[in-house]
Amino acid sequence: GVVLRPFLVMESLDGAARTLPSIGRLSWGLPFGRAHGRCGLSPSGGLLLQKNLDSQAVAFLLRKRWALYSVTPLYKFSSAHLKAYAKLLSAYIAAEKQNGLAVEVGVELDIKVAISCLPDLKGSEQDEAAVLVQLSLRPQASQKKSEEKVVWSGWFCSVCGDDLSKNMPADFTCLPVFLANGAESYTSIVGSWFQKMFDCCFHHLAISPLNLSWMAAMWTGCKLEENASAMELVFSVPSLPQSLDISYAIHAEDAKALWDTVQKTPGEITQEEVDVFMDCLYSHFHRHFKIHLSATKLVKVSTAVASAHCDGIIKLGLSRQYFIAAFQRKLLTLALGQK
Amino acid sequence: MAVFQPFDKLPVLNSATLLLVGSDRGLQQELAKAMLQEKKSFKISIHLATSLPLPSEGDHLRPRIDLIVFMIDVKTKYSLKNVEASLAHVAASFFLGKVCFLVTGVGRVNYCSVEMSSIWKLGEVYCSPVLYCELELERTRVATAQRLLRMLQICAGHVPGVSALTFNFMLRNSY
C-alpha cells in the first residue's frame, strides 16, 4: 500500500481574514494539485503498535470527549525530565489559583500533577511517544487516604511519520496533536504553561465538513459488532430565521453494506470513494425530502466506533478493538486536515 | 438543449452585460450591488441566475452576455455541483476568455466542504481564471467588484488592443 506522506507547505495570506491569528502558518497536508488523494495505510503504519498494547494505556482514552488542539513543535522538551515538568506545572497552577485566575470549584482544592510517557502510543518507531498530563485532586488532609480523582487529562501525540521526523531541527520535539478532557479552565492553564515553557503554540482544531465526511466513511467501514449503533450525520442550517437541525441516521449494517460496495481496495480510502459514499446518502435523502443536504453544513458524525464534532471534539468508542482501528486512522486524517 | 453562445447577438453601444451563476443568491446580490456602485464609463447590466440553462422565456429580451462568472462557495459542495452541471450548457467558444470562476468562503478553512484541488482542476479543464474573494469583507468585495468590472470591459471589447483571449492568457500565466 501507499504510505501517506505529509509535508510542509507555506501558505501566504492575501488579505482575507483568517481564523487563525498567526501569519504565514504552516500547513501539514497532502500535496495539493495533481494527486488524486489516494492515501492508505501500510501494514506497519498506524498509531498503535499492537504487540505492546497495554489495555490500561488504552482504557483512559475511551468513553471520553476529547477537545482537539494542534501544537507547534516544542523547543527543548525532553521526555527524561517529565517529573521535573510535573513539579513546575504544579507550582504554576498553585500560583494561578492564588491570582484568582481559575474559577472552577474544583480548583479550590489541591491539584496534583502527573506527567507520564506512553511509549505504546505512537505512529511509527520514529515518532515521539505520547505524553500524558493528568491533574487530580489531592485528597484532603482530614479525609482518609482515598484514591485520587482525576479531574483533567490531556495528552500529546505524534503521528508524523518518517519524513517529518527527519526534517525536524534539533532541539525540537514534534507532538502535533493535543487532546484535552476536562474543564476548559484547566486546559487553558496547562496550555499556557506549555506555551511559556516550550515556546509552542496551541490552536483549537476545528474539523471541516470535508474531514468529517472522511471520518464517516472510515468508521463506517470498520468491522461491526452486534447491535452496533446507527451511523448518524447531523447537519445544521443556520442561515434561516429559525435554525434547523437535521439528523440523518442510517442503520449500521446498511451503511456498511453501502460503503463496502464503494470502497475498491480494503485498507485504502480515496477522496473519490468518500465523495461517492456521501453522494449516495445525500441522493437517498433527496429522493424523499427534495432537500440538498450538500448545501447545508455537516456538523457532527457519529458511529459505533467513534464520533466527531466540527468544533473539534471527538469521542472514541467503547470497544478496545474498535479503538485500534479508529484511532490510527482518525489521527491520520487530522494530520491531513490540520492547519 | 440550448447552449449559450458568445456571439449570437449583436452588441449594444457602450454597454456590457455580466452573468453571475451561483447557488447562493444573497452573495450574488451583494457582489452585484458592489459592482453597480462603482463608477464606470459604460452602461452595465448584471444578470443573476442560479444555474444554466436560463429560462427560455427571457431569451429574446436578453442582451449579449459578455462575461460569465461562476460562483462557487467552498462551504457547500452543492454550489460546486451546481456550477459543474451548468458548465455543460455553455458553448466552447465562451471559454476563450469570457468565463471566470469566483470562489468564496476560503477564509474560513474550518467550514471547507470542497476539495480545493477539484476547483483548480475546473479552472484548468475549462481554461479559465479562478479568482478568490471573501465577499463578507467590504474591502475584498469592492476590490473583486473592481476587478470583475475591468474584466467585463475587456470582454465587451471596450479596451482597444486587449481582447478577452489575450487578457485570459495573461491572467492564467501569472499564476
Add this chain to the structure above:
Amino acid sequence: MDKAVAEYIQATLKKIPRHEIKAMLQKWGLLSENELQTINFGQIKWKIIRDIFHLCEGIPGGIKEVGVLDIIYTHAYAHKRTWKAYQLLTTAEKETVFFDIRDFKKKFKRRLRLLVGKVIINFKEHEDNAIWIRIVWGTPYGEQNQYRVGYVVYHSQTPYVFISLSRYTSNLPMLCQALVVATDSHDICTMDLQGHCLNSLKDIVFKTSDQNIQTSHSEPVKDHSVEPESDLRLVDENRSSREKTQRMNQQIFGDYPLPKLEHVQYKLLTMFKSNPKQDVLYQKEPFRCLVKFSSPHLLESVKSLAATNMVDAPLSPLLTALVQRPRNHFTITEKTDSMRISESLI
C-alpha cells in the same frame, strides 16, 4: 394550614415571576383583597413570599387549595411542560349527549382512585371549555408527593385530551383508563403529537381536515415575498420560477402563523435506489434510516427553507404531510413507484 402546605405554597410562588404574583393570588382567591393589600409587592421576591407564607399560616385550608394556585400558574406557563395529544374513541352510535361535568368528575375520581390509590385531584374550568385536571400522585409509601404532578386538559366538546406527565409516566395507563370511563368512551389512543406549545397542539388537532391550519387569534402574515426591483440594471433570470415556487408554497403553508412544533422524526424503510452511473449497492432489503428535524419553531423553519435553493420545488410529499397533518412521527415505506406515508402510532 399546616407547615408542609405552606411550604408548598412557597415553592409554587417561587416559580411565578415577581410582577405576576399579585394577579395570580387574586385569581386564586384564597387570600382576601384586604389581606393582599397588606403585602408590599414592590419588595424583593423572597420577602414577598415570606409575607404571603405568614398570611397563609393563619388561614384554614388544606393541600387542595394550593393545587388551584398551581393550576393557575401552569395554565399561564403551559409552555414549560411537554404536552401530548390523545384522542378518545367512541362508538359510532353514541349520540351527542349533554356533557355533565359533575358526572365526569365523579367517575374520573372514583376510577383513578380505584386504580392508583390515594391521589389528590383538582379540577378547574377555563374559558375555552377546557377542563384542567391536576393530579398529585402518591409514592409507594402512600404519601402524596406534591412534586409528582400530572396535568390533563380536556375539551369536553371534542374527543381530544392533552396530557402532561413529565417524568412520572408509569401512571399513564391508569390515567387513560380513568379518562375513558369518565367520558363513556370505549378507548383512547395517542395522536403521536407532542410539544411545548399547548395552543399549537390544539390548533393542529382542532382544525377541520380541508382547511389550512389557522390559529384562532391570528392575522395573516405580512407578504414579504415581492421585492421591489430597485435597480433596473440588475436582472433576476429566475424571477418567474421563484414566484411560481412561492405561490405553490403559500398554498401549502397558508397565510396564517404556523403552529409550533419542535421536532419530527421520519422512519424510512424504502429501498436504496442508486444512480445507474455509479456501481453501488443493490440490496433487496430496505435501506433503514431515521431522519429527525428539530428547530425552535419547526414549521416556520421548514417554510423558510422551502423558499431557498436548498429545496427543489414542488415540495416533497413528506414535508407537505408534515405541514398539513403535523405529527411527531412518520413512517415511510415503499409502494411500487411512490412512497407510502403513514403516521406511526407509538
